[in-house]
Amino acid sequence: MAAYILRRLLLVIPTLLGILAVNFAVIQAAPGGPVEQMIAQIKGTAVDATARVSGGGGQSEVGGSGPMRGDPGAATSRYRGSRGLPPELIAEIEKQFGFDQPAHVRFWRMVKSYLVFDFGESFFRNRSVVDLVLDKMPVSISLGLWTTLLVYLISIPLGVAKAVRDGSRFDLWSSTVVVLGNAIPGFLFAILLIVVFAGGRYLDWFPLRGLVSDHWSELAWPARIADYFWHIALPVLSMVIGGFAGLTMLTKNSFLEEIHKQYVTTARAKGLSERRVLYGHVFRNAMLIVIAGFPGAFIGALFTGSLLTEVIFSLDGLGLLGFQAAINRDYPVMFGTLYFFTLLGLVMNLLGDLTYHAVDPRIDFESRGG
Numbered sequence: 001m002a003a004y005i006l007r008r009l010l011l012v013i014p015t016l017l018g019i020l021a022v023n024f025a026v027i028q029a030a031p032g033g034p035v036e037q038m039i040a041q042i043k044g045t046a047v048d049a050t051a052r053v054s055g056g057g058g059q060s061e062v063g064g065s066g067p068m069r070g071d072p073g074a075a076t077s078r079y080r081g082s083r084g085l086p087p088e089l090i091a092e093i094e095k096q097f098g099f100d101q102p103a104h105v106r107f108w109r110m111v112k113s114y115l116v117f118d119f120g121e122s123f124f125r126n127r128s129v130v131d132l133v134l135d136k137m138p139v140s141i142s143l144g145l146w147t148t149l150l151v152y153l154i155s156i157p158l159g160v161a162k163a164v165r166d167g168s169r170f171d172l173w174s175s176t177v178v179v180l181g182n183a184i185p186g187f188l189f190a191i192l193l194i195v196v197f198a199g200g201r202y203l204d205w206f207p208l209r210g211l212v213s214d215h216w217s218e219l220a221w222p223a224r225i226a227d228y229f230w231h232i233a234l235p236v237l238s239m240v241i242g243g244f245a246g247l248t249m250l251t252k253n254s255f256l257e258e259i260h261k262q263y264v265t266t267a268r269a270k271g272l273s274e275r276r277v278l279y280g281h282v283f284r285n286a287m288l289i290v291i292a293g294f295p296g297a298f299i300g301a302l303f304t305g306s307l308l309t310e311v312i313f314s315l316d317g318l319g320l321l322g323f324q325a326a327i328n329r330d331y332p333v334m335f336g337t338l339y340f341f342t343l344l345g346l347v348m349n350l351l352g353d354l355t356y357h358a359v360d361p362r363i364d365f366e367s368r369g370g
Contacts, residue, residue, distance in 0.1 A: 001357065005350070012346050017111065019342050020335065024107050033329050034097045034123045039085065097123060097331075110335065119336035124328055129336035132321060139211050139317030142232055143306045147239040148298045155244045156290065159251025164278070166256060182245035187308040190238035194312070198234060206234050209314030235313045239306065243297070247290065254286040291355050299345050 094100045101109075113120065119129035158178075162171050194200045198208045207213070213227050258264065259282060267277045307319035318337060325333035 005354075008350050008353070012343070015346060016339065016342055020111065020114070020339065021107070023335070023338060024103075024110070027331065027334070028103055030329075033099075034331060035090075035093050035099055037124070037329055038093050038097075039090075042085070042089075114335075114339055119339070120332040122325075122333050123330045125330070125333075129332050132333060133318065133337065133340060136316060136318045136321045139310065139315045140306055140319060142211065142228075143235060143239065143309060143315070143317065144298055146232065146236045147243060147306075148294070150236065150240045151243040151247055151297065152294070154240070155247035156251050156287075158244075159248045160255055160278075160283075162248070162252040163255035163259065166252075178245045178248050181241050184241060186238050186242035187312060189241045190235070190309055190312045193234045193238055207231050211315060235309050235315060238312075239309055247293070247297070250293070251286070251290055254289050255282060258282045258286045288356060291352065294352055294355070299341070299348055 091100065098106055098109075117130070119133075121128050122132060125132065158174060162174055165171050193206075194208065196202050198204065198206045207230065211228070211231055212224070213219075213231070216224055216227055219227060264277060264282060267281050268274075272280070306315075306317060307323055309315065310317045310320040311323075321333065322337045322341075324330075325337065
C-alpha cells in the first residue's frame with residue numbers, strides 16, 4: 001500500500017502542471033487582462049465587476065485585448081483603450097504586472113514559485129494570495145464540512161431504509177421528498193428561506209449576512225458557538241436540500257443490488273438475524289460506492305456548490321473570492337486558488353481510495369497496478 005500511495009503522490013506533480021498549463025493558455029486568450037484593467041482605471045472607463053456581470057452600465061473598453069478597428073492609435077499598442085497614453089506608461093504597467101516577459105517565461109516563473117507555495121500578491125487587493133485564501137477559508141470550510149456531513153447523515157440511513165422497505169408506502173412517500181429535493185435548485189431554496197425566515201417577508205428568526213455577529217469576539221464561548229450555528233443554519237440547509245437526493249438514491253440502489261446477491265441468501269439460510277445480515281455483510285459492500293463519492297461531494301460543496309450560497313447570504317468565502325478574481329482578471333488569485341483547489345481535490349481522491357481499503361481490506365490497489 002505504501003508503494004501505491006507514493007505513486008499517487010508522484011502523479012500529483014504532472015497533474016498539477018498539466019492543469020495549470022491548460023488554464024494558463026486559456027487565460028492568455030481571454031480579453032480584459034490586468035493591463036487593460038489598469039488602463040481603464042487610468043482613463044476613468046473601468047466598470048465595476050458586478051455591473052459587468054449583470055449587464056448594467058455602458059460597455060467598457062476593458063472588454064477586449066486586441067486592437068480596436070478604426071482606432072488610429074491601435075497600431076502602436078496591442079491593448080484596447082490605450083490610445084492617448086504614452087508608450088512609456090504602457091511599458092511601466094506591463095512591467096508592474098509582469099507582462100514585459102513572454103508567456104512561457106511567466107508560466108515557468110509561476111510554476112517555480114508555486115512549488116514552494118509562493119503564490120505572490122493580488123494585483124488589485126494589495127494583499128498576498130495566501131492571506132486572502134486563509135481569510136476566506138473558514139467560511140467555505142464551514143459550508144462544505146457541515147453540508148457534506150449532514151448530507152451523508154441524512155442520505156445513508158434514508159437510503160438503507162428505502163432499500164429494506166422497497167416498494168412500501170414509506171418508500172413511495174420518501175421518494176416524493178427525494179424527487180422534490182432534487183428538482184429544487186439550491187439557490188432558489190436559499191431565496192425561499194430568506195423570504196420566510198430571514199426577514200424577507202414573514203419571519204425574522206435568522207441573520208441574513210455573515211458567518212458570525214459583529215460582537216462575536218465579546219461573547220462567552222457557549223454564546224459564540226450558538227451564534228455561529230445561528231448564522232450558518234440557513235446557508236447549510238439550502239445546500240443540503242440539493243445534495244441529499246442523489247446520494248440517497250445511490251445508497252438505496254447500492255443496497256438493493258447487494259441484498260439480492262447469493263451470499264445474502266446464504267447468510268439468511270444460516271439463521272442470521274436480518275440486522276446482522278444487513279449491517280454485518282451488506283453494509284460493507286454497499287458502502288464502497290458511497291464512500292467513493294465522498295471526496296467529490298466535499299470538494300463540490302466546499303467550492304463550486306457554495307458560490308451562489310455565498311453570494312445570496314453575503315458570505316465572503318473562497319467561492320466568491322475566485323469568482324471576483326476571474327471577473328477582475330486578478331491572475332495571482334485566480335491561479336493561486338486553482339492550484340489550491342486542484343491539490344486539495346487530488347489529495348481527497350487519494351484519501352477516498354485509502355478509505356476504500358479501510359472499509360474493505362480485501363481491496364488491494366497495489367496488486368492492481370495503482
